[in-house]
Amino acid sequence: MENNLVLYNTLTRKKEKFKPLNEPFVGMYVCGPTVYSDVHLGNCRTFVSFDMIFRYLQHLGYRVRYVRNITDAGHLEGDRDEGEDKFSKKAKLEQLEPMEIVQKYTLGFHDVLRLFNTLPPSIEPTATGHISEQIEMVQQIIENGYAYERNGTVYFDVDKYTNAYDYTILTNRKLDDLLNNTRELGGQDEKQGRLDFALWIKAKPEHIMRWPSPWSIGFPGWHIECSAMSNKYLGAQFDIHGGGMDLAATHHTNEIAQSEACNHVQPAQYWMHTNMLTVNGARMSKSAGNGFLPHELFTGEHKLLTQGFSPMAVRFFMMQAHYRSTLDFSNEALIAADKGYKRLMTAIELLEKVRPNSEKASSEFEINKFKTRCYAAMDDDFNTPVLIAELFEAVRYINAAYDGKATIDADTISALKDSMHIFVSDILGLDASAETTSTDNVDDLMQIIIKIRNEAKKNKDFTTSDRIRESLNAIGIKLKDSKDDTLWNKI
């Protein structure tokens, strides 16, 4: 299959021509969320980026099997195979079963991703649903000589592995530096080597989520689930493995080690990493407590925000940055993105009303060259900011044609409609139907409703004002009162 796509491979630190192992099929594995709490906007950025990549590969004609897992077990508080299990801890806190926690946050995750108009992956396997596959993989790694058991816990033998393979291949760090940055082993440690990590962990009596295995009643280590599930659904070797950049140094490094120790081959041809969403330059993370919840953004209920933003405006904000660049989150940046998004959508609506004013195609805007440039942007490692800049060239032309300041013929109008649909809706995933300028009308109506409610409040008719608020809530519209204004948002 012909394609001009070039993508940046973290593994080789180069842009490479995209050539799937088994055309026209593409296997893509993306590390999914850990569902013991709500996803924050940073997590969403990674999933929205891979959604755009999934969409573009499908647009090029590939049959993509997109596997994105749900991590619902095996995460301990510390990243050194120690500490309390995050799921059990949250379960105790919320007085729920660990699997109720998993269900609650999985549903929340799906709701949020639906609002961002992401396509569901082809398979969404869970760690707890694949315990036997993980045990089998650990057994194979032991058989191949790259893991050992100590008191019911199984460790990956990094020393042994480094004799045959390159442990730091993904990040190109120096093994000595890694060793120097890792705590020395004490007499208490079961591990043989400082860099060894657990594949299977014997459960302490208080650990609720536990399964039988040949070594102990226990639970899988942090990394083995992705190796086992990608192997099961995409094979020992597949095309793309993705996730956030923060996963490369440990999680993905260990995934490569596990898969190679088991199958003797590098699991993925292309490793793709999305860069971080930051707040004032610091990575947005669950542990740092600087995580914005998508819901806070949609309602505007956050101290750093002066207004709410629609999910599509937020998606546009994300698409304005290249997936490998950091994206700093701020009220001002979102207001600018919101404006840009509305300008784009207004032009698409306007295009429906533009009538040909010439027999000949315009020389000011050459539609075929425009399309070529749009594809060139996407083919250059999914360069969405360049694509958006191109789309704004079209916006300027549409506005000028509408105002009668540029010539346009019927064929150009129809080709422009097609292109805008392909690039804006199919590829960038900006759903025009969810957010058109017809909301301007809704806004007019909302201003009338808000006025009636404010009058009711002024007359101390709180029954009416509360009823208005509640009825709006029931249809997904939230009001936010400030000192001298009432704002509204779709939730």
Ligand code: AMP
């Ligand atoms: P987690 O639920 O923490 O396992 O993370 C789910 C996904 O979100 C992983 O691919 C992470 O790399 C990614 N991620 C976490 N924090 C951020 C951030 N601030 N910006 C972008 N992606 C992130």
Ligand code: ZN
């Ligand atoms: Zn993973």
